[in-house]
Amino acid sequence: MAQPSADESIDGFRARVRTWFAEHVELTGGAGAESFDAVESARRFQAALFDGHLAGLTWPAEYGGQGLTTAHQLAFNEEAEPYVVPTMPLLIGLGMCAPTLLEKGTPEQRDRHLARMLRGDEVWCQLFSEPGAGSDVAGLRTRAVRDGEDWVVNGQKVWTSGAHYSDFGLLLARTNPDVPKHLGLTMFVVDMRAPGVTIRPLRQITGGSGFNEVFFDDVHLPGDAVVGDVDRGWQAAVTTLMNERVSIGAGGGGLGRRLGGGEFAALADVARRRGGLADPVLRQRLASVFVEERLLELLSQRIRADVQAGRTPGPQGSVAKLAGAQLARHAAEVGLDLLGAGGAAWTPDDADAERWTQALLGAPGNAIAGGTPEIMKNILGERVLGLPREPAVDRDVPFRELRVGGGRS
Amino acid sequence: MAQPSADESIDGFRARVRTWFAEHVELTGGAGAESFDAVESARRFQAALFDGHLAGLTWPAEYGGQGLTTAHQLAFNEEAEPYVVPTMPLLIGLGMCAPTLLEKGTPEQRDRHLARMLRGDEVWCQLFSEPGAGSDVAGLRTRAVRDGEDWVVNGQKVWTSGAHYSDFGLLLARTNPDVPKHLGLTMFVVDMRAPGVTIRPLRQITGGSGFNEVFFDDVHLPGDAVVGDVDRGWQAAVTTLMNERVSIGAGGGGLGRRLGGGEFAALADVARRRGGLADPVLRQRLASVFVEERLLELLSQRIRADVQAGRTPGPQGSVAKLAGAQLARHAAEVGLDLLGAGGAAWTPDDADAERWTQALLGAPGNAIAGGTPEIMKNILGERVLGLPREPAVDRDVPFRELRVGGGRS
Amino acid sequence: MTMADDLRASVRGLLESAAPEAEVRRIADSPSGFDAGLWGRLTGMGLPGIAVPEEFGGAGAGFAELGVVLEEAGRALLPLPLLSTAVLGAQALLLSGDTEAQATCLPQLAEGRLRVAVGGLGRAACSAVAGPRGWLLDGIVDGVLDGAGADLLLVFATADEGLTLFAVEASAPGLSRTPLRTLDLTRRQARVELHASPATLIGTAGDGDRVAAAVLDRALAAMAAEQVGGAQRVLEMAVEYARTRYQFGRAIGSFQAIKHRCADMLIDVERARVAADAALAAVDAGTPDLPVAARVAGTFCGEAFFLAAAANIQVHGGIGFTWEHPAHLYYRRAKSSQLLFGSPDEHREALMRLWEGSRG
């Protein structure tokens, strides 16, 4: 297989992608985000992609990317469309951490990690949120204190997706509590297997455990773990979060379709089998889900087109995030409407009841993870529409005088 | 007819009310709030009621009231139930201004006005809102400046219901701009026919003109026009506004039913005549209106029972205000659903189209007049639920340094 | 008022001390989902028989008082069979007009010794045949509230005479009961299968439609009270969190987005309360308006509770999405409650039919 170059013709490239997928079809297929099996599938797929010179198409070649154009990326996406690409467990690393390292990391950090991330050899997670710092990420309390050249970290993170199978994480910690909250944060690379790191799965209301609590107990980090500048971690974190929203909005970073097919198709199938298709009222609700889903697809297409064309995505990222959560909620509610009393109690073999009650339980999480509706609407109102911010009571106050979470910082 | 006393038996009283209504049935009947004819009907009805010793049942006898108990009021309401009581144009005076005078007015003001208001000889309006002071009533700019014993008023009021047919008004004006906004206001009684008062009807989006702009141009008020204390007008205004919300919530101050019958009955009638009753989707919407309307009736009953039992109404006043606006909006939207394309264009003889397009146009006003949803929800959140206020930027600032409306005060 | 207030204080006091969240979770997680000790304490207060006439050993109270009890039970997510036994079971017996069955069963029910479940209320799925040795029932009844733990099953089944109410002993031959998976972790349901199971006629054969409709109205009124209790509780949880959780240097309840969300919950709770009260009062007054009042309460209180339970999770953010936090228990209860006695769509359609019927 030839080394790619930016001159490679789109047609030739497309043929190469098609051949690769045909030859590696056994590596594609469905996978959730929560299990170790899923991580292994993702790693194997990504390694094969890397070895086939198809990973990181538009990334610089010096970090293991292919240095190709967005036209190539577009062609790849079209060819990948029929396949379920099992890379979900890698998306936080590739979609959020890697862009942050590319933009803010030291040359050594990029050399050390980027190619390995791209090959699936390193799985990454993101360690920002804390019990007392949810929407207000900059209100976090985990401390990193200098110890000679090193840093010593103490504190607790929460809502860390995939911490239990990750090799590394991007950690945001407070390095100066005597300045206003945004000015005393630093970002670090942390080895998730370092002594003092304890990971505890967090049980969600669905019963699943995709998230974790992560405890830092005198964890030592070397001086070169700092990403960007000391006390300037907020700028790096904003880079990460912006990529998160675009990533959620685009429906999984542009790689393949949502797993499991659309909500409408699944609901219509339930309605067909259980008899709701004859009910004009339920038909109206089904059609509303159809419309919402179609709009979300169109939004995601536009975001992907923008990203691939190198344009900064407009407000569509936040809009898609909100619309996606709304769709999940509406679809689940229609699912329960279709089930009727069968959604309150069912025999264990009733897969419809299992799926849609799980969807109902998962829906609130969709609205919260990655930014609550309140935060997203503030962003839209202030950054997109230019409406004035609220009078801030925490801007000019040293962090240690601030009340945070349930108590004082 | 005997003078009433608090000892009058409920049964005897009830019989007296029944006889009175039977004898004065020609004075009852439908009437809007906007026309001079409606005011004349209201005055005639109220005068007859007064002369029959049935006006102001629970008001003190010294101000023309009957000094009866809430049990009498309750019996009266039950007897009045079958009649349409045409007192709408008097409700601002009787429901808002009179209670304010009772609580904050001087003995002379009470003697001068209360019995006359009760007899319908004086119609009153309320002059608080201004172009720059809507939700933020205390941000008003109309000035009252001392001139010896008198005051001279200059400024503009807006949204004054019934100003064009009112004899007097309760005016809130700024008497000290050098203190924070709530601390420099004074309430006055103003003769609406005084020189310098100009009333201009305000055309609403419905095409109607129930509201007015009122301009004050060097209007002289005597010293004894002050209600309560100088610079303490805000407290008096709060009394008035509280009575307004209870009054709106109770569906017109406890006197008779809403004019024109319920929204559901009217919509169901349209559906029956035009064919929507067979549509399961429209049936769902009709039933939703039925439910909302029923809940509003139940809320209003509870408010009236509280008021009549002398209990301070709970949050139901604000809840009913919001629920009423929501009902008006939903009913209008269902009306348009029933009309279909006939709601976009119709022949002049189509009374359904006239009614429901007017309802659609009027609905936003229902949500705004008497307090926007935002203000009502702040009240519920802060005063009822005890949630903390927003950080206030205008509490400790002299009024003249405050930005108000579209410019600086 | 004082009597209702006293009752509320007693029930709340009992449940706060004897059925706090940890205990509710323990009972719900236990194999039977039932706790005899706590049931005994409820019985000590006369709650299973609160709306059973005194002549049958009950407290002889009305639905106003029953509503107070259920509101408190809903507030606490009490995982015991009050709704099935004290409402569905007792009312089915009372409304059947079967004085013999009443005299036999109601005193035991009031003493807490007879847990009664009712099946086939919404849709009969059983057939009844009168044989030489009495009635035999066949069929599958799904979603029977507290069906697995009940001592006596009352089942609506289709006989030649029409829908008819029957009693089936828990030990009857041919009877099998399978616990179902439930969305609501604090309320059990079962599938009941009957194969030629002997049954006792309750009341008059063919009278089942009337009885079922009357029981359903009362079930909706009672459920509405429970929903108001749950909705009020999640509102309080949300408000408490909004007052004490600080982000951006402020209590989150000072932000309008959160404040208005709580206000919206309050608006719904206040309206749900008057709807439930009106339905309960209509039962006690015996007004012909009861079916309307019950359906209004059924559709509105169910929706209000569900919206409030969902809003409570949103106000809590991530913590509200954890298993350990009680928010999801109410969210599950709320959606489940909305489905038990007919969907909101069905209630609205029923209202339209009632209105059409009233116009002749």
Add this chain to the structure above:
Amino acid sequence: MTMADDLRASVRGLLESAAPEAEVRRIADSPSGFDAGLWGRLTGMGLPGIAVPEEFGGAGAGFAELGVVLEEAGRALLPLPLLSTAVLGAQALLLSGDTEAQATCLPQLAEGRLRVAVGGLGRAACSAVAGPRGWLLDGIVDGVLDGAGADLLLVFATADEGLTLFAVEASAPGLSRTPLRTLDLTRRQARVELHASPATLIGTAGDGDRVAAAVLDRALAAMAAEQVGGAQRVLEMAVEYARTRYQFGRAIGSFQAIKHRCADMLIDVERARVAADAALAAVDAGTPDLPVAARVAGTFCGEAFFLAAAANIQVHGGIGFTWEHPAHLYYRRAKSSQLLFGSPDEHREALMRLWEGSRG
């Protein structure tokens, strides 16, 4: 992109200078509701014939460009017959396949000399009979967009062969036109009565269902563009007011309640935009997905515009409720637009049928 941007800039420039709010109100209030001078300036830019092929004297542009023009027209509430003439009229002629009628009418239409209205698109209310001297039409067609001022009426009528498109001259005997009262003050509608009015067959007799369906899809796509323009405009009005109106010492847009209301409008406008663009693109691409894309746009863009127009009044408070403020003109337009080419319910039901049809 550049061409579309240029087009947008030209049209907006023209409308801002020649059709500001005062002028829109003046034209809307005038007896005819039409202004020949302004129509001439639109014609000067080639707008009536923008989507008419060049061979018929049009600009030969696609729906992408037509959408830009209508978005600007919607933004300005332009009270001139673009939608009826440039979309409904031109498309009905083009889709009819009647080359003779096209050659006769389209050049005049493109030159602004022939205003065309289309009646009976949704529901035929006319019957057509072929007599010795040609076709005669009878019936009443309600709600004909710009029907009173049109020079030519295209009417779908029921003939023996099935639904069929006909042309009726404005001066035809037996034709009477009555202006209707309209919710939207900036868009006229008429009732058209036909009594044995001579008519010309357009295209093939019995082909009307196909033509009507195809015109309806394009009407929905075009209307969606207009709705996006209106929705975008009210969003801008609301934001501008929220930034400059001070209450409680702060710009009201700094309060979350107002800020989030504006954000909700933005969310709807952004989604409406992609929906409208997709429908317009489906016309140009000739994809079989057009009916779905058109109905998605029809239901969503209509709802988005109406909600935005209502929200704009709320953000403005009392001033937004006055006749003098333009907010109500958009509110009226929005609700009216939602009703013109089928209700949201009809669009949703149509989507379900399309989905069922696609599954065979």
